[in-house]
Amino acid sequence: MAVKRIYMDNNATTPLHPEVKKAMVEGMEIFGNPSSLHTFGRHARQFVEEARQKVASFLGASPKEIMFTGSGSEANNTVLSIITCSSKHCGSNLVKGDTIITTTIEHPCILETTKCLKEKGVNVQYLEVDQHGKISLDRLKDLVTERTSMVSVMMANNEIGTFQDIKTIAEIVHSKGALFHTDAVQAVGKVPVNVENLNVDFLTLSGHKIYGPKGIAALYVKKGVPFCPLIRGGHQEKGRRAGTENTLGIIGLGKAIEMRSQEMETEEKRLLELKTMLKEGIAAKIPDVRFIGHPTDSLAGTLNVSFDGAEGEAIILYLDLEGIAVSTGSACASGSLDPSHVILATGAPVECAHGSIRISLGRENTMEEVEYLLDVLPRVIAKIREMSTVYVRRAS
Numbered sequence: 167m168a169v170k171r172i173y174m175d176n177n178a179t180t181p182l183h184p185e186v187k188k189a190m191v192e193g194m195e196i197f198g199n200p201s202s203l204h205t206f207g208r209h210a211r212q213f214v215e216e217a218r219q220k221v222a223s224f225l226g227a228s229p230k231e232i233m234f235t236g237s238g239s240e241a242n243n244t245v246l247s248i249i250t251c252s253s254k255h256c257g258s259n260l261v262k263g264d265t266i267i268t269t270t271i272e273h274p275c276i277l278e279t280t281k282c283l284k285e286k287g288v289n290v291q292y293l294e295v296d297q298h299g300k301i302s303l304d305r306l307k308d309l310v311t312e313r314t315s316m317v318s319v320m321m322a323n324n325e326i327g328t329f330q331d332i333k334t335i336a337e338i339v340h341s342k343g344a345l346f347h348t349d350a351v352q353a354v355g356k357v358p359v360n361v362e363n364l365n366v367d368f369l370t371l372s373g374h375k376i377y378g379p380k381g382i383a384a385l386y387v388k389k390g391v392p393f394c395p396l397i398r399g400g401h402q403e404k405g406r407r408a409g410t411e412n413t414l415g416i417i418g419l420g421k422a423i424e425m426r427s428q429e430m431e432t433e434e435k436r437l438l439e440l441k442t443m444l445k446e447g448i449a450a451k452i453p454d455v456r457f458i459g460h461p462t463d464s465l466a467g468t469l470n471v472s473f474d475g476a477e478g479e480a481i482i483l484y485l486d487l488e489g490i491a492v493s494t495g496s497a498c499a500s501g502s503l504d505p506s507h508v509i510l511a512t513g514a515p516v517e518c519a520h521g522s523i524r525i526s527l528g529r530e531n532t533m534e535e536v537e538y539l540l541d542v543l544p545r546v547i548a549k550i551r552e553m554s555t556v557y558v559r560r561a562s
């Protein structure tokens with residue numbers, strides 16, 4: 167009999183919500199170009215705008231402030247690139263200053279972009295985080311000056327789940343007249359996010375992290391803030407992103423958001439209970455473990471844990487043999503054997519960064535599955551430690 171497959175890697179991507187799948191199957195009939203004036207086009211346009219409306223109202227934004235992009239990565243690249251735009255067509259040479267501030271624990275699509283901006287002469291400053299993955303607001307106050315053009319701080323971290331205090335951060339940033347962006351890909355649909363209340367200028371979300379399709383995301387651009395397109399061409403998305411709209415993806419994203427607005431609250435409560443059970447179970451059954459991330463102010467379904475003397479990659483493979491899918495660090499970093507930049511940023515030792523796994527729970531996970539993991543994991547860790555040349559039991 168085939169092993170039952172248990173998926174606990176929901177921060178990497180999520181399975182489609184059945185309602186999203188249904189909406190998309192129906193949406194496949196819609197082939198008109200939303201920019202066309204005839205009935206086919208207007209029909210497609212209607213679906214695109216309905217989805218935009220759903221995203222906007224979920225975030226407390228106006229539909230005009232929502233643009234669709236091809237991924238969360240693209241949305242983040244778009245925002246950061248605004249500050250190097252000097253085209254008078256965009257008016258973004260209004261952006262003052264020459265400095266970008268971000269954190270050391272951002273997603274690679276931010277960190278690789280700031281690296282590139284640095285090579286182009288932009289001054290980039292990185293905020294470090296404490297052992298729980300939080301930035302220091304005092305340090306931020308010191309760093310932000312009149313020369314700061316933009317600050318980008320993620321709302322919730324994909325590897326360790328830690329939240330940042332986005333509202334306060336936005337206030338500090340705005341007090342010096344800089345623009346503020348938050349990568350909220352892991353937060354939207356899991357906690358209430360209201361752009362007006364948070365007072366952010368840009369916010370990124372992505373479909374496939376919230377039971378929607380891959381290759382579709384949205385960027386909130388506050389009315390009146392400078393903007394410069396990354397992709398130029400036709401007038402789609404009010405000239406902010408050229409290219410015929412991914413109608414089907416947009417329909418899926420709209421539905422995913424609609425489902426989150428119905429299910430988020432009860433679902434996240436349930437995930438927190440499952441995570442607590444998992445965390446307590448691991449602590450009780452396995453010696454020499456270390457939980458990484460903020461103990462309370464973190465994503466309900468995310469648990470990052472390291473086991474002394476056990477390589478993350480080995481744990482993943484052994485668990486996979488038992489039918490359980492979890493991950494090391496982020497999906498984008500795995501595949502390389504470099505230790506996670508996020509775990510290292512928390513000050514954890516290198517061995518710890520090598521040995522940590524991320525268990526990210528989602529709407530399809532059950533208590534039975536958590537029990538099964540708690541049954542399998544102690545055996546797997548013991549087996550790996552037996553083979554380890556470095557594991558020595560901590561004195562207790």
Ligand SMILES: *Cc1c(COP(=O)(O)O)cnc(C)c1O
Pocket residue numbers: 177178236237238239240273275320322323324349351352372373374375381382383
């Ligand atoms: C997944 C993720 C992204 C990238 O989104 P894509 O749509 O996969 O490009 C960006 N930031 C965070 C925090 C993520 O978890």
